[in-house]
Amino acid sequence: MIKIAITKGRIEKQVCKMLEKAGYDLEPVYNKKRELMITTDDGLQFIFGKANDVVTFLEHGIVDIGFVGKDTLDDNDFDDYYELLDLQIGKxxxxxxxxxxxxxxxxxxxxxxxxxxxxxxxxxxxxxxxxxxxxxxxxxxxxxxxxxxxxxxxxxxxxxxxxxxxxxxxxxxxxxISTRLIANKVNFKYNKTEIIDLVNRLEQVVEE
Amino acid sequence: MEFYKYLIPEESIDVRIDNVATLRKIEGKLRETFTKNNYNEVLMPSFDYVELYTQIGCDIPSSNMFRFVDSKGKNVALRYDFTIPLARLYATKYHDTTSRFCYFGKVYRKEKVHKGRSSELFQAGVELINEPGVRGEQEILAMLQETVSNIPLNDILIEFGSAAFLDRLFEITDDDARLQEILKYRSVSQLKEFIKEHDFDEKFSRLLLKLPSAIGGTKMLDEICELVDDKILLDTLIDLKCLIINLEGTYNYQFDLGMVPEIDYYTGLMIKGYTKNAAKPIITGGRYDKLLPKFDADVSAVGFCCHLNYVLEALAMEENND
Known part of the structure; x- marks a missing residue:
């Protein structure tokens, strides 16, 4: 299972659309009401938060990957992450x-x-x-x-x-600035195959 | 209000009784392992000049240190690191001999408040100074193995990288800052741009593209070797492979060829240890032949450090999950 944190609002909408195009089932996310944590049948677990909180969750290893704007990364003092992909959205x-x-x-x-x-x-x-x-x-x-x-x-x-x-x-x-996919360094090591698969699938959506 | 009667500073760590016994037990076992192998325990000073950390070229910002001005008007910092003061100790007292040191204690690093980070970190480690080449690395790897077996976590994963491999790679690409930055963040998007901008041949481009995810066992390492034409670059990988596959005993390990040194004094083997329940490495180390020369001692060094507070956190998490 990959644990994912997404910045609420516009990034959430755009990223979910991209994940859907990449072949993941996002229905549970689209149908969420007030839940803060959603698990899908594809083995993705989502939480949604403010941009800086996404970085905080990732720093503490609560989530494996996060979707966040480069603006947040540039202004945040936490630097110890992998920035695997530029999603070319929210430019x-x-x-x-x-x-x-x-x-x-x-x-x-x-x-x-x-x-x-x-x-x-x-x-x-x-x-x-x-x-x-x-x-x-x-x-x-x-x-x-x-x-x-x-x-x-x-x-x-x-x-x-x-x-x-x-x-x-x-x-x-x-x-x-654009939206980036970042990963916690330790969690990346333990979930490498799944994360790289997700990155590759998203990369194809970016290139389309 | 008499706040001091019930508050502690934000920088302080919580006083815990329940995990002190665990900490001391692990510490005791490590001390036994280290001293049994002739690593002499040193009790390092708590205070050092700020310049020791800032001027030696390790990029430690003085704003991260707990500092004060001493009676002579000099800037003094609470111990920020063990390896650097130990290098000084060697250079001033043990010059030219092969020395084995081990240490246990806290380092103090200022962190932003309200981020859930700790400013007091408990470390235990070994340094082998002036034992150059494979012999030094083999000895440290044997120590590492014994150390890992004394840490009661189930899922420790050890990872090896090579600073020599990266150095040669940066030489070939004639660009260290940019590629190093890209690999540090494993940014696939930026790596593609970097390759586009340069006139690398197809095979070398493929090699570069593999690096962000070049994590795995000897099979992965062999696949990477296939893509390497440069003799020196290939030798760095063969050296790494020979060193690791000759390890005796069981060891849950993998290679990470995209591993970038966090401090630029590393020159060869780099070591990281992880556990699922810690968000940061529990072990870090490697060969750092560039540090001692900064103290005018032209000798090699290799060692590693266990970050025991992350070990304790992970142990607590494991217990909670059970």
Whole structure:
């Protein structure tokens, strides 16, 4: 049996569809009501959780594999996993965004950067040899520049329409994001055949 | 509020009475095994200079250490590791002799809170210094075997890798950082991209593609050998095979040719031990000929370490499941 944790919401929907295409029976998952743990006849056991919790479950070996966005992996301090497959779904990117004048403005003080992804923001500005102040916001990060709490934001950009609607624009792309299949290193060793089979089947769906 | 009367710091481990007896029993058996084979127990200091860990090139971030400033204004850390201080001990006191050390004790590593991780880790291990080549490895493997038989877990799986194999692979591909990163995460998608970007011949590409799942017995190893044209690369695999298949006794083991050294001082054989109920390896080790030269002692070393708190956790899980 493979134990799987999936990030709730959009990733869950897309991954389930891919698993179905790969030949797994997902009916029990589609028909779930409020259960948090589902076991299918194919020998898959699913739990569903928030992205960072998927990583936590995997770290503790509660699940063998997890489906999670690269954004979560980049911002999480846990690093000891295998990243077996890029599912090429949920594609978007990390970017610095601000009002257009940000690019040419001469800052006298430290720039203030609002982000939900504080580690990503920190690493990015470090790589630029820039010292900035990072302010954590949990959502609607675009508010940062709008209410003048920050000079710019570091956030996920998919279509850019929220930015545009608020007069903000992408200043620089930081890195690409998509959904990844990750595995706990020890559990991988004990369930190698089943996990590799699942990876191969999913890989074919990705390539189609 | 007198919080200190009922709270302990987040960094502390829970005080347990029920598993101390188990811990001491395993520790006792290991001590008997180690000392019987002439491994001298050393009682390592609890404090060391932060620089010992940061400057020796092992990439240990000082933010992970419990640090304070000593009376001379120097930065001191709580013991973070045993192998590095032992290398210093050898280099300063036992230079040029073949030395066998064993150790038991805690290391202290700062972890983020609320992640369910422990900052106090109980380790037991052996180091064989200045016994180069196959002889050193054979001795350590014999010790490993005795150690495993003294750990009362049912399903211990030992895995062997080769840092020499990887080093040669990185030489051939003329790229260590990227391929090493790809293999560390076993990212099949990125590996395919990497191959696409390079002009490798078909056979070598096939070899690379096999590596993320190159885990198995001698049959798997032979299959990989078939794909290797480079003489030096092939020799690293043959060395590994000869070393392991000559092991006496029963041993539940496999090879993992995609195993990437976690610390870059490993040079040859790499060892990992797993059990189903622990989310991390319970044994780690290998040949690390690059460490002692950093202390100006040009000698080889090989050893392994048991992570006894993971062993205890796994034992508790096994009991619960029964």
């Amino acid at each position: 978007c990117f990390f970017a610095v965004a601000a009002y257009p004048e940000y690019a040419t403005k001469n800052f006298k003080n430290r720039k203030r950067i609002a982000s939900k992804y504080t580690n990503v923001a920190k690493k990015y500005f470090e790589s630029k040899k820039e010292d900035v102040e990072i302010i954590k916001l949990e959502g609607s990060v675009e508010l940062g520049p709008i209410v003048n709490l920050s000079d710019a934001i570091v956030d996920i950009v998919e279509t850019g329409s929220t930015l545009k609607a608020n007069g903000l624009e992408v200043i620089e792309k930081i890195s690409e």
